[in-house]
Each structure stands twice: as structure tokens, then as C-alpha cells.
Amino acid sequence: MSDNDDIERKRRDHIKDSFHSLRDSVPALQGEKQSIKQASRAQILDKATEYIQYMRRKNHTHQQDIDDLKRQNALLEQQVRALEKVKGSTQLQASYSSPDSSLYTNPKGSTVSAFDGGSDSSSESEPEEPRKKLRVEPS
Template identity: 90%
Template sequence: MRTARRKARVAECSHVEATESTRCRPIGTHLSETADKRAHHNALERKRRDHIKDSFHSLRDSVPALQGEKQSTKQASRAQILDKATEYIQYMRRKNHTHQQDIDDLRRQNALLEQQAVRALEKVKGSAQLQASYSSSDSSLYTNPKGSAVSAFDGGSDSSSESEAEEPPNRKKLRVEAS
């Protein structure tokens, strides 16, 4: 029964195209829709290819080893761009890892120096209190050959400001081994 109806529909639509999904349409309309769909698809595909091309150009310009390639007559292929970009990313990862290790070492070094400074301040504070308690008696102070006062508690060091200026210690990077 269906086939009979379809044949009847096709017969009555002789000047137009008849399909199962549509009733009678002019023949040119279907071809026009197909051409529009194809043109739309082609435009989308062209836009996609242009985006990929622009992305490769941006990637090429971001990799230092390829930055001069845009002016040269021989441009890098997409495979070369990807290879160089991969190498550069790996190089930067190694460099960042090294820098992070240096930062960690410097943090440990700073912590050690802060501990040493605190201990030194506590030692100075303790010895200053000790000297203050003994300085009231004259027996703890002696006079050196230069005529300045020397404490019996400081190991005979010269307490005058005329003493030679000490050279600052050389700074060395301390390597702290993780325990």
C-alpha cells in the first residue's frame, strides 16, 4: 500500500522532486540546499585550517631556536616546529628544576644562617651580662701596652676602636645535604 502511495505522489509531482522525507519540492531547491551546505562546510574547514596555521606560526615565534625562521626563505615544517618546541619545553623543565633546587638550597642556607645568628646573639647577650656583672670590680680589667682596657674575660683582645678592621668573610654557597 505504501509503495502505491509513493508512486502516486511521484506521478503527481512530475515537475518537482519527491522523496520519502519531503513532499513535493522544486528540483532546484534540493540542489541549492546541498550547495549551501557544502559551501558552509568548506568555510568552516578553511577557518579551522587557518586557525591551525596561525597556531603553528605562534608556536614557531615562541621557540627561540625558530624565531628567525619567518624571515628566511626556508621556513620550518610543522614537524620541525613541533620537534623544536618539544626540545625547548624539555630544556625549560630541566632549567626550572635546577632553579627550584637552587631555591631550596638557598632556603636551607638561610635557615641555617638565621639559627647561627640567633645563637650568636644569645651568646653575645649572655657574655655581655656576664661582663656587666664582673665589670664592677677593678680586678677584672687590665691595661694593655697601648693603654686601652682589656678584660680578663675576653681572652686578652683589644677593646679599643683603634684595632685593625676585620675583613668580611668570603661568602660561599653552603651545600646542605638532606638527611
């Protein structure tokens, strides 16, 4: 056997091993190595292409969910800061008011009770976004 034949055999073995590795990486083909009718190379490439496209779509959907959650998180953090600011200023105003008074004016100019923590449930500047349901796809 010549060196060229040996090199060619190693090349074919490498391609064969690579196809087996690809077949074993695609969920739809994972049981194929024990079956009587093994998947052809064309079938392996077709199924691998389908799986890559499916995973790209799934990844895109997950990225959209991550972006939505980041926006929701930023909005909630902004609301927390606004509430902490209102709470701090209402506590300051309450300390200057007479002990008999249970009503005072918050920074927005609304009269609020000292017993409600100064929360103003209507927010003109920031409309609340409805919560999105996460899309769940079978794995």
C-alpha cells in the first residue's frame, strides 16, 4: 500500500467519523446508529440543516424574551426609584407637619394620607406595560 492510499484512507475515515459525530449531535438521528437502516449522508446533512434552523429560531425567540425581560426589569427599577424618592420626600414632609395632621401634599401636588405610604398609583409619565406571557417551545 502506497503513502497516497494511506492518506486517502485516513481522509475517508475522517469524513466518516465526522458524519457519525454530526449524526449523533442531531436529536432526530441519535438512534440511527443501532437501527438496521442507517441514515445516508444526505439525510444527515438535511436533518442537521433543519435542526440548525430550528435552533436559530428558538435562540431568536429566547433573545426576544431576554430583551423583553430586561425592559420590564428597567421599568420596575425605575418605578422602585420613583417610589423610594416619594417615600423619602413624604417622610421629610411628614416630619415638618403637625402631629395632629394625617394628610399632606406629595411632590406631585396631590394630597395623600400619611397612612398610605405616599404611593400614588396613577403614573402619568410612565404607562405600565402589560406583562407578556413567555412563549414556551418543546425542547
